Amino acid sequence: MNLKEKRIKRSQKTRKKILAVGAIRLSVHRTNLHIYAQLIDDKNNKIVASASTLEPDVRNDLSCGSNVEAAVIIGKRIAEKGKKCGIQNIAFDRAGYKYHGRVKALAEAARENGLKF
Numbered sequence: 001m002n003l004k005e006k007r008i009k010r011s012q013k014t015r016k017k018i019l020a021v022g023a024i025r026l027s028v029h030r031t032n033l034h035i036y037a038q039l040i041d042d043k044n045n046k047i048v049a050s051a052s053t054l055e056p057d058v059r060n061d062l063s064c065g066s067n068v069e070a071a072v073i074i075g076k077r078i079a080e081k082g083k084k085c086g087i088q089n090i091a092f093d094r095a096g097y098k099y100h101g102r103v104k105a106l107a108e109a110a111r112e113n114g115l116k117f
Helices: 003-021 056-061 068-084 102-112
Strands: 024-030 035-041 046-052 090-093
Touching: 003 090, 024 102, 035 068, 035 102, 046 068, 056 068, 068 102
Parallel strands: 024 090
Antiparallel strands: 024 035, 035 046
């Protein structure tokens, strides 16, 4: 079993627990070049809001989309978009990634800007 398969297996366990709670989840995906965040409503199978370093507004402000600064900006943007949709309480889905570095920075920025998890 390679590293990607192990990460996916860890993420499936987390998603089962989140589904049992029934909360809207903040899903994070990171690559070597970018970071992505989505607010997903699993009851209705819809993406409520999304933010990434590929968005033109963000891309112009950043020199690099794969660092902690970029993750903080995406955390702020997803929190603002979530508040516009009337979402405050969420469940954090780190998608099997360790809670450090970019993932931690995104989560803390989202918390500071109004999301509760």
